[in-house]
Amino acid sequence: MTYEHYFAAHLEQLKAEGRYRTFADLERISGQFPKAIWRKTPEDSGQLVTIWCCNDYLGMGQHPAVLDAMQQAVATYGAGAGGTRNISGTTHLHVELEAELASLHSKEAALLFTSGYISNQATLSTLGRMIPGLVIFSDECNHASMIEGIRQSKAEYHVFRHNDLGHLRQLLDMVGPDCPKLIAFESVYSMDGDFAPLTDLCALAEEYGAMTYLDEVHAVGMYGAQGAGVAEAQNCAHRLTIIEGTLGKAFGVMGGYIASSRLLVDAIRSSASGFIFTTSLVPAVCAGALASIRHLRHSREERRLHQLRAAQLKAAFAAAQLPVMDSPSHIVPVMVGDPVQCKAISVKLLEEHGLYVQPINYPTVPRGTERLRFTPSPAHSEEDIKTVVQALRIVWDEVMSGADSSSSEQQNNHAALSVA
Numbered sequence: 244m245t246y247e248h249y250f251a252a253h254l255e256q257l258k259a260e261g262r263y264r265t266f267a268d269l270e271r272i273s274g275q276f277p278k279a280i281w282r283k284t285p286e287d288s289g290q291l292v293t294i295w296c297c298n299d300y301l302g303m304g305q306h307p308a309v310l311d312a313m314q315q316a317v318a319t320y321g322a323g324a325g326g327t328r329n330i331s332g333t334t335h336l337h338v339e340l341e342a343e344l345a346s347l348h349s350k351e352a353a354l355l356f357t358s359g360y361i362s363n364q365a366t367l368s369t370l371g372r373m374i375p376g377l378v379i380f381s382d383e384c385n386h387a388s389m390i391e392g393i394r395q396s397k398a399e400y401h402v403f404r405h406n407d408l409g410h411l412r413q414l415l416d417m418v419g420p421d422c423p424k425l426i427a428f429e430s431v432y433s434m435d436g437d438f439a440p441l442t443d444l445c446a447l448a449e450e451y452g453a454m455t456y457l458d459e460v461h462a463v464g465m466y467g468a469q470g471a472g473v474a475e476a477q478n479c480a481h482r483l484t485i486i487e488g489t490l491g492k493a494f495g496v497m498g499g500y501i502a503s504s505r506l507l508v509d510a511i512r513s514s515a516s517g518f519i520f521t522t523s524l525v526p527a528v529c530a531g532a533l534a535s536i537r538h539l540r541h542s543r544e545e546r547r548l549h550q551l552r553a554a555q556l557k558a559a560f561a562a563a564q565l566p567v568m569d570s571p572s573h574i575v576p577v578m579v580g581d582p583v584q585c586k587a588i589s590v591k592l593l594e595e596h597g598l599y600v601q602p603i604n605y606p607t608v609p610r611g612t613e614r615l616r617f618t619p620s621p622a623h624s625e626e627d628i629k630t631v632v633q634a635l636r637i638v639w640d641e642v643m644s645g646a647d648s649s650s651s652e653q654q655n656n657h658a659a660l661s662v663a
C-alpha cells in the first residue's frame with residue numbers, strides 16, 4: 244500500500260486552483276523595522292525590502308523595552324517553560340502576565356494560551372460542551388479559529404450576516420427565551436478593516452440574556468486609552484462576557500489569552516484540552532509581552548502615529564486613483580478582484596521595487612475580492628508612503644494593461660506571496 248499519491252493529488256489540486264502557498268523567506272533586522280532581507284532562493288545573498296503587510300502593527304517586536312525584558316528573562320530563567328501549566332510550566336511571569344491582562348481589560352481574571360488561535364478554539368469548544376443546550380450565534384466573517392472552536396463544541400450554532408443586527412435578532416428569536424446563548428464576534432475584521440457595532444451587540448445580548456465573546460486580536464495595543472482594544476475605546480468592556488486577544492500582533496511577541504470572570508476563567512483553565520495538554524509559553528515570551536503591554540498602557544504615541552500613517556496611506560492611494568477600500572481602521576486594503584493579477588502585482592512590487600505586500604486570495608477572502616492588504620506602522624515614514632504609492636501606481640498600470648511580461652512561470656515561482 245502506498246500513500247504518497249494522496250498528498251501529490253491534493254497538492255496538484257491546490258496548484259490547479261492557484262491556491263498553493265509558498266512563503267517569502269524574510270529576515271527581519273532588529274532595530275530597522277519594517278526593513279528585512281528577502282531571499283529569492285536559500286542560496287541567494289538577499290535584497291533589502293520594506294514590509295508592508297506585517298501584523299506586528301506597532302513594531303513592538305523590536306522595541307528596546309521588549310528586547311531587554313526577553314534577553315534578561317533568557318539569562319535568568321533559560322529557554323523553555325519546562326512543562327504544561329500543571330506540570331511545572333507555571334512561572335511567576337505567567338502569573339504576572341495573567342494579572343496584567345485581567346487588569347488591562349478590567350476583568351477579574353485572565354488565562355494564557357500558546358496563541359490567539361488556540362485561545363479561540365479551546366475556549367469556544369469548551370464552553371459549548373460545558374453548558375448544556377448552549378446555542379452559539381457567530382458572525383459570518385469570524386476567524387477560522389472561532390469557527391473551529393464552535394464546530395468542535397458540538398453545540399447548535401447559527402451564523403448571522405456580517406454585522407447585521409436585524410438578522411441576529413431574527414436568529415435569536417428562533418430559540419427559546421430560556422435557552423443559554425452566546426454571541427461571538429470580532430471588533431476589527433482584519434480583511435476589510437471594518438469595526439463591529441459593539442455597543443449595539445451588547446445591547447442585543449443583554450435584551451436576550453446572551454453571553455458575549457469578543458475577539459480583539461486586531462485591536463489590542465492599538466485602540467483605547469490604554470490599548471485594551473475597541474471595547475475600551477467604546478467604553479463597553481464591562482458589558483462583554485469574554486474578551487480574547489493575542490500577544491502576537493500589536494504586542495509584538497506571541498501567545499493568546501482570554502479575560503473574563505474569575506469563575507469562567509477557572510472553569511476553562513480546568514477543562515480546556517488546548518490549555519491543559521500543551522507546554523506553556525516560554526518565560527521570555529511572557530516577559531516580552533509584559534514589557535510590551537506595560538509600555539503601551541501608558542504610551543499613546545505609537546497609537547497616534549499608527550492612525551496617522553494609516554490615514555496618510557489611504558489618502559495617498561486615493562489621490563493616486565488606486566482602488567483603496569473604505570476602511571475605518573488601521574488596515575488598508577486595495578481591491579484587485581482577480582487572483583492572478585493580485586499575485587502578479589505582489590511579485591512585481593517585491594522583485595522590482597523591494598516592497599513586500601502579500602496577495603490575499605480565496606479562501607481568506609471570497610473569490611472575486613482578491614486584494615492587497617497594507618498595514619502601515621508608526622515606523623513607516625512619509626517617504627516610505629510616497630515610495631509605495633508611486634510603485635503601486637506603476638505596477639498596477641503594467642499588470643492591468645496586460646503589458647506585464649512576467650509569465651505564469653514567474654508567478655508560480657512566487658506563489659510565496661500567498662496569505663498565511
Ligand SMILES: Cc1ncc(COP(=O)(O)O)c(C=O)c1O
Pocket residue numbers: 358359360361363386388429433458460461489490491492498499
Ligand atoms: C481575528 C483573529 N483571531 C485570532 C487569530 C489568531 O491569533 P494568533 O495569530 O495569535 O494565533 C487571528 C490571526 O490572524 C485573527 O485574525
